[in-house]
Amino acid sequence: MNSENSEEMETEEESFAAMFERSQKDSGHLAPGSKVEATVLKITKDWVFLDTGRKGEGVLDIKEVTDADGNLAVKAGDKVTAWFISSRNNEMRFTTKVGAKGGGAAGNAQLEEAYASGIPVEGVVEKEVKGGFEVKVAGSRAFCPFSQMGLRRIEDSAALIGKHMSFRISEYAENGRNIVLSHRALLEEELQGQKDALKETLKVGDRVRGTVTSLRDFGAFVSIGCVEGLLPISEIAWARVNDVSEVLTAGQELEVVVKGIDWERDRISFSLKDTLTDPWEEAAKAFPEGSYQNGRVARLTPFGAFVTLASGVDGLIHISKLGAGKRIQHPKEVISEGQEVEVKVEGVDREQRRISLSLASVSRAEQEQTETMDAYRKTVAETPKGMGTLGDLLKAKLAKG
Numbered sequence: 001m002n003s004e005n006s007e008e009m010e011t012e013e014e015s016f017a018a019m020f021e022r023s024q025k026d027s028g029h030l031a032p033g034s035k036v037e038a039t040v041l042k043i044t045k046d047w048v049f050l051d052t053g054r055k056g057e058g059v060l061d062i063k064e065v066t067d068a069d070g071n072l073a074v075k076a077g078d079k080v081t082a083w084f085i086s087s088r089n090n091e092m093r094f095t096t097k098v099g100a101k102g103g104g105a106a107g108n109a110q111l112e113e114a115y116a117s118g119i120p121v122e123g124v125v126e127k128e129v130k131g132g133f134e135v136k137v138a139g140s141r142a143f144c145p146f147s148q149m150g151l152r153r154i155e156d157s158a159a160l161i162g163k164h165m166s167f168r169i170s171e172y173a174e175n176g177r178n179i180v181l182s183h184r185a186l187l188e189e190e191l192q193g194q195k196d197a198l199k200e201t202l203k204v205g206d207r208v209r210g211t212v213t214s215l216r217d218f219g220a221f222v223s224i225g226c227v228e229g230l231l232p233i234s235e236i237a238w239a240r241v242n243d244v245s246e247v248l249t250a251g252q253e254l255e256v257v258v259k260g261i262d263w264e265r266d267r268i269s270f271s272l273k274d275t276l277t278d279p280w281e282e283a284a285k286a287f288p289e290g291s292y293q294n295g296r297v298a299r300l301t302p303f304g305a306f307v308t309l310a311s312g313v314d315g316l317i318h319i320s321k322l323g324a325g326k327r328i329q330h331p332k333e334v335i336s337e338g339q340e341v342e343v344k345v346e347g348v349d350r351e352q353r354r355i356s357l358s359l360a361s362v363s364r365a366e367q368e369q370t371e372t373m374d375a376y377r378k379t380v381a382e383t384p385k386g387m388g389t390l391g392d393l394l395k396a397k398l399a400k401g
Contacts (some may be wrong), residue, residue: 009277013231017190019263023047024224030054030083030092030255031084031277032085032086032117034083034084034117035082035084035117035119035209036053036058036081036094037080037085038052038058038082038094039051039077039080039299040058040074040077040078040079041057043062043072043074043075043076044062044077045062046062047060047062048061048062048080050082050094052082054092055090056090056092057091057092057098058092058097059081059090059091059092059094060080060082060093060096064095073361078175080098082094082096083117083119087322095119096120097119097120098110098111098114098119098121098122098137098138101152108140108175108176110138110178111137111138114169115172115179118168120166120186121138121168121169122137122166122167123136123165123167124137124162124163125144125162126141126161128158128161129145130155131145132144132145132148132149133146133149133160135165135181137179137181140176140179142169143179143180144165144180144181144183145182148181148182148231149183149184150184151184151191158250158271165183166183166186167181167182167185168181169181170182170185170187173240175360182368189228191211194226195226196206198225198226199263202258202261202268203258204259204261205257205258206254206257206258207255207256207258208224208257208270209224209255210222210223210253210254210255210257211223211251212249212250212252212254213229213250214227214250215234215248217245218233218235218242219231219232219233219234219235222256227266227268228268229258229267229268229269229270230268231256231270231271231272234276235259235270235271235272237272237311238275238276238278238311238312239308239311239312240298240314255275256270256272256274257271257272257274258269278312279310279311279313280311280350280353281370283313283348283350283355284312284348286309286313287310287313287348287355288348289348290344290345291344292343292344293309293342293344293345294340294341294342294343295315295357296308296339296340297335297336297339298314298339299337300332302319303318304316304318304319305317305319305331305335307341307343310400313355314355315355315356316347316354316357317331317335317343317358318356318358319331322334322335322362324361324362327355342361343359344358344360345357346358
């Protein structure tokens with residue numbers, strides 16, 4: 001057999017295999033509880049028609065994708081996850097969850113199938129019990145622990161009573177007499193899906209809207225929907241922040257810049273100050289070298305005193321320039337935090353964000369001393385040689401008078 005015939009037969013075999021696979025997929029029967037990813041074809045008054053990639057259309061009760069206000073959660077072209085229930089007249093019925101109605105043997109069969117297949121179930125929170133809530137689902141009583149009702153601690157249990165919610169059955173035993181539910185599992189799955197999508201789009205430098213979820217000594221946690229990140233205290237403002245609660249509040253909405261992303265460690269960091277104008281951009285113009293400025297002592301350190309000239313712009317008076325010629329051990333010997341002072345700008349380093357300062361009173365005294373010495377030197381320089389000392393000149397002048 002030559003190579004051409006061999007290649008031809010292999011191609012035919014591959015084509016046949018592909019056709020067989022497609023025919024199996026098209027005609028293959030789905031088992032009840034089978035999970036599929038389907039595409040919404042069209043939406044009518046009562047049904048949502050689905051393309052499952054098989055022969056025949058799939059249908060979904062429109063009530064399953066309609067919220068309490070009658071708003072549809074899907075549109076044509078959307079992808080949905082559904083579970084196969086039954087097939088009749090070449091029409092496949094699907095569900096996104098087991099309903100809260102029903103009961104008896106049929107209801108228990110539905111719940112058992114939902115447990116085995118991982119199909120979400122819809123239930124009504126009946127009342128609070130020890131350790132959690134009693135939930136009625138498909139005519140049966142079930143239990144949902146406090147820890148499984150949400151992603152965070154439940155603050156108002158009473159607000160959940162009578163509420164319709166979706167759950168995943170985490171335990172099914174004793175023919176339906178022992179059913180344990182989890183709402184948290186569904187929320188985590190939804191968040192993971194959103195997070196996976198966000199990984200494809202979110203990048204460092206993006207501006208995003210977020211909500212402050214909690215405050216800490218070291219910063220604030222901000223949620224941008226499916227993920228939460230840290231806004232460090234150093235990134236809240238250009239000015240120094242000592243107490244986060246003085247600037248932010250839980251529940252506050254704000255715009256932040258993404259500073260860092262580490263998906264492996266599930267960490268994201270934000271910056272609020274990067275959305276604000278950098279005060280150092282105008283520092284050189286606002287505080288030119290040699291000018292005198294008014295400021296407030298922000299903090300003292302062993303090596304000097306930091307003085308706030310404007311919000312986010314601090315300058316340093318080195319300890320060597322605080323003693324007016326005298327050696328001091330600490331700036332607190334001559335100056336105190338919160339004190340209003342007049343300073344002289346000795347130097348501005350825009351790139352390093354540094355401004356060197358000195359006390360205005362000390363600078364003026366030094367300037368006067370320098371001017372006096374300069375005047376004296378000038379007088380001496382202008383005096384003719386051989387005229388004697390300055391004292392002799394004065395005596396000569398007095399004698400003439």
